[in-house]
Amino acid sequence: MLQKKKEHPKEKSKLHPRNKNRERYDFAKLIESSPDLAQFVKPNLYGDESIDFASPEAVKALNKAILKHHYGIVSWNLPDGYLCPPIPGRADYIHHMADFLCRNNYGKIPAGPEIKCFDIGLGASCIYPIIGIQEYGWSFIGSDLDPLAIESANAIISSNPVLQGKVECKLQLNPKDFFYGIIRKDELIDLSVCNPPFHASEKEAQAGTLRKIHNLNLDKKEEPTPNFGGRNHELWCDGGEEKFVRNMILQSKKFATNCFCFSTLVSKESNLKSIYKTLEQAEAFGVETIPMGQGNKISRIVVWTFLHTEEQNQWKNSRWKTPKV
Numbered sequence: 001m002l003q004k005k006k007e008h009p010k011e012k013s014k015l016h017p018r019n020k021n022r023e024r025y026d027f028a029k030l031i032e033s034s035p036d037l038a039q040f041v042k043p044n045l046y047g048d049e050s051i052d053f054a055s056p057e058a059v060k061a062l063n064k065a066i067l068k069h070h071y072g073i074v075s076w077n078l079p080d081g082y083l084c085p086p087i088p089g090r091a092d093y094i095h096h097m098a099d100f101l102c103r104n105n106y107g108k109i110p111a112g113p114e115i116k117c118f119d120i121g122l123g124a125s126c127i128y129p130i131i132g133i134q135e136y137g138w139s140f141i142g143s144d145l146d147p148l149a150i151e152s153a154n155a156i157i158s159s160n161p162v163l164q165g166k167v168e169c170k171l172q173l174n175p176k177d178f179f180y181g182i183i184r185k186d187e188l189i190d191l192s193v194c195n196p197p198f199h200a201s202e203k204e205a206q207a208g209t210l211r212k213i214h215n216l217n218l219d220k221k222e223e224p225t226p227n228f229g230g231r232n233h234e235l236w237c238d239g240g241e242e243k244f245v246r247n248m249i250l251q252s253k254k255f256a257t258n259c260f261c262f263s264t265l266v267s268k269e270s271n272l273k274s275i276y277k278t279l280e281q282a283e284a285f286g287v288e289t290i291p292m293g294q295g296n297k298i299s300r301i302v303v304w305t306f307l308h309t310e311e312q313n314q315w316k317n318s319r320w321k322t323p324k325v
Contacts (some may be wrong), residue, residue: 014293016095018135020070021088025050025062034065060084063125071134075159079152082124087131089292089299090195094131096290096301097191097263101320104261104312110190110320113139113166118259120178120194120248122169124152128193129167140167141189143182145175178248179255187258190319194264196244242271246278249304253282256306260315263303265292272302279304 015022027049031038037051040058044050051058060078066087067073078084102109115138119128122142129140144150150169157163170182183189245264252262266272272289279287284304291300307315 015088016092016099018095019088019091021066021091030062030065030069033069034061037061037065056084063087067130071130072162073130073134073156073160076125076156077152078124079148082149082152085123085125085127085195087127089297090127091131091135092292093193093195093265093301094128094135096292097193097303098136100261100263100288100290100303101191105316105320109136110316111136111138113137114319114321115139115190116141116188118183118189118192119143120192120264121196122149122153123195124149126153126156126163126167126169128195129153130156130163133163133166138166138190141170141182142167143170143172145172147171176247178251179258180251183255183258185258188319189259190261192252192259192262194248196241196248196264196266241266241268242274245271245275245302249275249278249282249284252304253284253306257311259305260307260312260319261303261305263301265299266302267299269298269300272300275302282306 027037027041031041040051040055040061041049042051051062053059063084064076067076098109101115115136117128117132117138117140119140119142122129122144124146126142129142132138132140142153144153150171153167153169157167157169172178173181245266248262248264252259266275276287279302284306285308286305288303289300290303291298293299305312
């Protein structure tokens, strides 16, 4: 039985203005790009075309269609059980970081392969490089602890000509390291991005999955399956998001002159106080918090740099080739 039809805005106004996913999903166009999606599209309780967002297979099919339709990715797949990222939110992160660089570059977004981005925790999906390359032409280094994730990302790159030669995937051998073993001493990185593990334990991650299932109006299950998938290291780590980000900040100081700016997603607002304190201890020169919103979910990006004003000017004038104004 259909419920009273909801009035939906034409645009997801909380998403970044340049986000290709800002309008409601046009399933007809997405199916045209990726016919495999058709089997998962059905009317929801309100009579609107949708998919079962609790189904990992449906979510993966939707991602394949979005990536092909909006980003020209002709071949994309994941090993079973690996994190299938919500693309609109990932795209917002990249667009907000482009805006951050724009604000620090005389109002012009630095673009092209000379702009190098480091993705800490690349994942099997290779999602941040895909968006960064297709939107701004950046090049990427991506690291991950999981050999299968690296193998999956390399398979995506090799099967899509638009990505070839633009992403270098590196296996991080030490789970305690973020930059060591990946970034060379003389290597320059324009920005780093990271989507930290959210939970502090497997039990906490499973409780989060139960909440998602409840929010999707589904029956609770004893062993819930995350609707976007996710291996253990993708969903949780010792100490959770707070400890992960704190350790990353402390290590980033050792690479202060290698990177124009470091950044990370922060999902829990309650972690900000600890993160700001750590940035102060690390003597970061500049810190900015960028709010992000998608649906009912609110998160933010924390960006920091150790470069002082003159060093920042030297960096952008030599690497970003933008004339002084």
